[in-house]
Amino acid sequence: MTYQPQTEAATSRFLNVEEGGETLRIHFNDCGQGDETVVMLHGSGPGATGWANFSRNIDPLVEAGYRVILLDCPGWGKSDTIINSGSRSDLNARILKSVVDQLDIQKVHLLGNSMGGHSAVAFTLTWPERVGKLVLMGGGTGGMSLFTPMPTEGIKLLNGLYREPNIDNLKKMMNIFVYDPSDLTEALFEARLNNMLARRNHLENFIKSLEANPKQFPDFSPRLAEIKAPTLIVWGRNDRFVPMDAGLRLLSGINGSELHIYRDCGHWAQWEHAESFNQLVLDYLNRA
Numbered sequence: 001m002t003y004q005p006q007t008e009a010a011t012s013r014f015l016n017v018e019e020g021g022e023t024l025r026i027h028f029n030d031c032g033q034g035d036e037t038v039v040m041l042h043g044s045g046p047g048a049t050g051w052a053n054f055s056r057n058i059d060p061l062v063e064a065g066y067r068v069i070l071l072d073c074p075g076w077g078k079s080d081t082i083i084n085s086g087s088r089s090d091l092n093a094r095i096l097k098s099v100v101d102q103l104d105i106q107k108v109h110l111l112g113n114s115m116g117g118h119s120a121v122a123f124t125l126t127w128p129e130r131v132g133k134l135v136l137m138g139g140g141t142g143g144m145s146l147f148t149p150m151p152t153e154g155i156k157l158l159n160g161l162y163r164e165p166n167i168d169n170l171k172k173m174m175n176i177f178v179y180d181p182s183d184l185t186e187a188l189f190e191a192r193l194n195n196m197l198a199r200r201n202h203l204e205n206f207i208k209s210l211e212a213n214p215k216q217f218p219d220f221s222p223r224l225a226e227i228k229a230p231t232l233i234v235w236g237r238n239d240r241f242v243p244m245d246a247g248l249r250l251l252s253g254i255n256g257s258e259l260h261i262y263r264d265c266g267h268w269a270q271w272e273h274a275e276s277f278n279q280l281v282l283d284y285l286n287r288a
């Protein structure tokens with residue numbers, strides 16, 4: 001039978017999650033029907049969503065026989081908004097735990113981009129028995145860089161875009177987000193701007209969260225050795241948001257890990273090198 005590409009509308013679902021004494025309506029996309037599930041966790045940029053971050057990765061994994069769940073973390077996409085004053089990595093992990101519990105999924109592979117990587121590590125540290133393999137891309141822990149002053153130029157532009165969400169600031173951020181900005185189309189900018197402006201409360205609450213706690217993503221370095229899940233770390237050599245040495249920290253901390261560094265690649269390996277990335281991930285997941 002010919003494979004039918006997944007669509008956002010046909011896979012869109014909502015669940016309620018209790019968090020901090022409140023009920024949050026959480027959005028996710030549920031794609032495919034495989035026995036094994038890959039959860040994709042997006043980054044923290046304004047306008048990011050599961051679907052937008054992983055648009056080039058969903059079909060190849062579903063076609064290969066995986067169920068793919070794309071979670072919109074609270075404060076992004078169609079999920080409810082939140083002001084977060086604790087660890088956002090752990091908040092996202094708690095939300096994911098409730099979603100997989102409600103879906104009755106016992107074990108998941110986690111694929112996280114940037115903040116999504118931080119959240120995947122938080123989930124694994126708290127519920128290790130629920131994790132198969134980890135794929136951490138441009139993220140996995142907060143903390144300092146040995147070489148790059150923090151916040152990085154990318155994170156400064158990201159925060160600037162949250163404060164002043166307009167097309168000029170979006171282009172400034174996206175131009176250093178990827179290695180080769182000539183791949184970025186006006187349609188992509190427009191879709192991203194529309195995503196952002198559709199939920200101004202998300203943007204305002206991200207800034208309020210930073211004011212309440214500037215360190216939204218804790219440094220998990222001292223606990224990385226607790227992670228037993230086989231872990232594939234993926235980084236762009238030219239990442240100007242989360243510097244590559246964070247990937248080296250993950251590699252030295254997580255015993256069963258290996259690292260793939262893409263040349264000519266910024267903070268969005270899954271998009272910039274989609275074909276190769278998809279094959280890399282599938283080979284890793286299929287490996288005994």
Ligand SMILES: O=C(O)CCC(=O)/C=C/C=C(\O)C(=O)O
Binds near residue numbers: 116242
């Ligand atoms: O500050 C950090 O460590 C995480 C930054 C981050 O998650 C940035 C991600 C950006 C995107 O993935 C996006 O905007 O699509």
